[in-house]
Amino acid sequence: MMRLELGSFPVESIRSGSPGGYASGLLTVDQEQLRARCLEDPRVVEAEIDIVEPGESTRIAHVRDVIEPRLKVAGAGHAYPAICGHPPDTVGEGVTHQYEGFAVLLAAEVPERIRRAVSAAATSIVDMSGPGAVTVYSTLRYVALTLRLEPALDLVEWNETLLSAAHRVSDTLAGYLRELEPPRRHAYALDPPSERLPRVVHVHTLNGSMVPGIGSTIYGYAKHALPLLLHPNEILDGAIAGDAVVTYPGKCTWVQVNNPVLPQLYERHGTDLEWLGCIVSRTRWGAAAEKELSAFQTVKLARMLGADGALVTWNHGGNDLIEVMLTIQGLEQAGIKTVFLTIESDIKVVRLTPELAETGSHEPPLLFSVPEADAIVSTGTLAATTSLPAMTRVVGGDSVAFDFERPDVVAPTSGPLDLEELSGAYSPLFGHFDNYGIGTQSYFDY
Amino acid sequence: MVSALPPIALQAGGNRVVKGVKIEHVCGDPSLGSTGDAALRRRIVERCLDAVSAEVTKPTLFEIEEAEAAAP
Amino acid sequence: MRAAHYLNQFFAGVGGEEVADTPPHAHEGAIGPGRLLESLLGDGSGIATTLVCGDAFFNERADDAHAAVEAWLREAHPDLVVAGPAFAAGRYGVACAHVCRIAEELGFPAVTGFHPENPGRLTYPRAYAVPAGRTAAGMKDALGLIAVLGSKLAAGGELGPAEREGYLPRGIRRPGYREKPGAERAVDMLVAKLRGEPFVTEIPIDAYDAVPPAAPIADPATATIGLVTSGAIVPKGNPDRFKRASETRWSTYELDGREALSSDEFECVHGGFFNLIACENPNFVLPLDAVRALEQEGAIGRVLDFYCATSGNDQRLADCARNGREIASALVEAGANAALLVAT
Numbered sequence: 001m002m003r004l005e006l007g008s009f010p011v012e013s014i015r016s017g018s019p020g021g022y023a024s025g026l027l028t029v030d031q032e033q034l035r036a037r038c039l040e041d042p043r044v045v046e047a048e049i050d051i052v053e054p055g056e057s058t059r060i061a062h063v064r065d066v067i068e069p070r071l072k073v074a075g076a077g078h079a080y081p082a083i084c085g086h087p088p089d090t091v092g093e094g095v096t097h098q099y100e101g102f103a104v105l106l107a108a109e110v111p112e113r114i115r116r117a118v119s120a121a122a123t124s125i126v127d128m129s130g131p132g133a134v135t136v137y138s139t140l141r142y143v144a145l146t147l148r149l150e151p152a153l154d155l156v157e158w159n160e161t162l163l164s165a166a167h168r169v170s171d172t173l174a175g176y177l178r179e180l181e182p183p184r185r186h187a188y189a190l191d192p193p194s195e196r197l198p199r200v201v202h203v204h205t206l207n208g209s210m211v212p213g214i215g216s217t218i219y220g221y222a223k224h225a226l227p228l229l230l231h232p233n234e235i236l237d238g239a240i241a242g243d244a245v246v247t248y249p250g251k252c253t254w255v256q257v258n259n260p261v262l263p264q265l266y267e268r269h270g271t272d273l274e275w276l277g278c279i280v281s282r283t284r285w286g287a288a289a290e291k292e293l294s295a296f297q298t299v300k301l302a303r304m305l306g307a308d309g310a311l312v313t314w315n316h317g318g319n320d321l322i323e324v325m326l327t328i329q330g331l332e333q334a335g336i337k338t339v340f341l342t343i344e345s346d347i348k349v350v351r352l353t354p355e356l357a358e359t360g361s362h363e364p365p366l367l368f369s370v371p372e373a374d375a376i377v378s379t380g381t382l383a384a385t386t387s388l389p390a391m392t393r394v395v396g397g398d399s400v401a402f403d404f405e406r407p408d409v410v411a412p413t414s415g416p417l418d419l420e421e422l423s424g425a426y427s428p429l430f431g432h433f434d435n436y437g438i439g440t441q442s443y444f445d446y
Numbered sequence: 447m448v449s450a451l452p453p454i455a456l457q458a459g460g461n462r463v464v465k466g467v468k469i470e471h472v473c474g475d476p477s478l479g480s481t482g483d484a485a486l487r488r489r490i491v492e493r494c495l496d497a498v499s500a501e502v503t504k505p506t507l508f509e510i511e512e513a514e515a516a517a518p
Numbered sequence: 519m520r521a522a523h524y525l526n527q528f529f530a531g532v533g534g535e536e537v538a539d540t541p542p543h544a545h546e547g548a549i550g551p552g553r554l555l556e557s558l559l560g561d562g563s564g565i566a567t568t569l570v571c572g573d574a575f576f577n578e579r580a581d582d583a584h585a586a587v588e589a590w591l592r593e594a595h596p597d598l599v600v601a602g603p604a605f606a607a608g609r610y611g612v613a614c615a616h617v618c619r620i621a622e623e624l625g626f627p628a629v630t631g632f633h634p635e636n637p638g639r640l641t642y643p644r645a646y647a648v649p650a651g652r653t654a655a656g657m658k659d660a661l662g663l664i665a666v667l668g669s670k671l672a673a674g675g676e677l678g679p680a681e682r683e684g685y686l687p688r689g690i691r692r693p694g695y696r697e698k699p700g701a702e703r704a705v706d707m708l709v710a711k712l713r714g715e716p717f718v719t720e721i722p723i724d725a726y727d728a729v730p731p732a733a734p735i736a737d738p739a740t741a742t743i744g745l746v747t748s749g750a751i752v753p754k755g756n757p758d759r760f761k762r763a764s765e766t767r768w769s770t771y772e773l774d775g776r777e778a779l780s781s782d783e784f785e786c787v788h789g790g791f792f793n794l795i796a797c798e799n800p801n802f803v804l805p806l807d808a809v810r811a812l813e814q815e816g817a818i819g820r821v822l823d824f825y826c827a828t829s830g831n832d833q834r835l836a837d838c839a840r841n842g843r844e845i846a847s848a849l850v851e852a853g854a855n856a857a858l859l860v861a862t
Contacts, residue, residue: 200712443691444691470793473803492812495818504731
């Protein structure tokens, strides 16, 4: 059941032109056509379409989400199901075409009233070159949409309008791939192994928004809910999507479909382990009893599936770690061997000065832990080691304000930017947390 | 201290930890109505007085009794 | 290479607990396990001098013991100092830790050996210590590791991470790169764990420091209570401009005899949770209404007429610790004997 073939189309260069289309690694983008797609919704007042490539002296500001255009060419449903008007059919089978090394980047400045409602609606930046180009987002080619919306939209509508515009553009670009032969294909299926292998679940915990109506979605569902089971192919087809409000890196749509844990588990399925599936649990419940309930139910699902082992990940920080650790504790106590893949303490993200770089007893790498968490892989943090230099080109907005308590204190996006001076920012470098272990950066004890 | 997340408070070394309700409303519960909420808040503070008067040797959790929490 | 070796009374062969008060005295050459260590250090290396001191003396007459170690090392001018190994012995471990500290302060590389639970690790966390078993049954293994690590230290240059060089973590974490991406390492580690094969965790779990509890107050009816919150309840308008995350400061705000906090005058600026409810009724985070009622009834002696606040979201531990000390001082100075701290 549930066999998915992914056809990959690498983008090696991108240029402006009409008609838009893809051929032999070159993506041609009709900027006027895409601008018109954004403006189809009258709530979008202004739309700028920019082409951005890695290596440029470009800084992108006010990043809200990054979306990889994907298209189902065979099999039920629509890529990124149940959001932005897409049907809710279960995905994960058939054939899906994707771009590689390319994404739609959504940028929009957060209006004052939305910042008041959601402190974490931050100004995040991506530098395409220089000391700030430390994340995977500095390596992608983009069609960047800078949108300005009608002023009176409430938080939920603001989020929905932005995401819908971005998905209209993404769907248009994905459409170029419909009739094409992919240069590369890969089939994903959880065929039963021929011998008894250790059975593994991927416990894919997802932050839930404490602010109602926004946050990452599972088939469009954002609210905190008890855990559910997803087939990894559903995730590859976009069943988990981000929101446009909180730019915490683990919530971006791109990293959900490009989660490196998925191909890694697939790689070992049938030879070293039997992968049973993904248990997706929400984190950041407000009450201790709710956190416990979510953890207990996650453990129960793992036991019912017959898991021998579990790979646990999370995509946030702070009090989310409590239910994650309670889950690890419960799994181990149930005899399910657990590995935890995690970032380290939030505190080191702004600028990695030597004082901050050398931590230990002064700054615990994890806010909270349980004795059962004895097998941990650390992806450290990604930070610029120096101030960010001036950049020639700016996309997304001409000024940035990192301290919400002083909205009058702005800096020109073109920089230079001393991130620590401007701190009070929440996630200033977009993607500074490599939640799922794309890179080799880590921390070592000395 | 009052905390809605006792595991963190206790692990950080808080010796007298009173269990709060929820992060968003640690000392009370808006869903109980103003009388019920005020009574719960009072009970939480009373528990704090119990805690500072108690001899402890290590991180200790002080909870509000179920019946008291629900009573108007 | 000329090494200097530190031993306690037991390993030096002087005797057991009955002679733990042996004063420090130096011997030429190696004694006891020092002979095995010497052979492991290899050609051209030897133990020039051994300092022997009783564990009780070292711990009870610390100043004299430290002075003796310093004088011994200044005289010997060794290329390497080896202390112990102390295995799980607590007082010996503490002594070895001090020997390493004094050696390093004088500019001599030093190495010791501890069971991971030896309290000597807390005495001087920066000491280079090889992992050792609980008892002297592990002497040969420990000395082998000491010889290798010691030679590296004596040769100078940067040592690699603890897991690569084989020493116990010293409380310093630094960023670095591993061979494979995190996702691959995670699946590898899981496969190894499921097979019962060895693996090395990348974040060893460390406990927070324990805080000795304050003595209980005799009677709340006679006590003075100070109110504190990390939930960022501030006067409306946030006059001190507390940040919603990564704030380093704390502040005091007057209560002026108020019976409760109202949303007209106060707000919550904590960025780590949905703070609308706390803004609508700040008493949810700073329960002034309940505290005042109890004060009026006589259940609480007195409440300080100010409260202390910070914005406890994404704060650095060092800032939290300093703020805590300063807030405690402020409360004590104002006559408080108990504090009510609400965290969010």
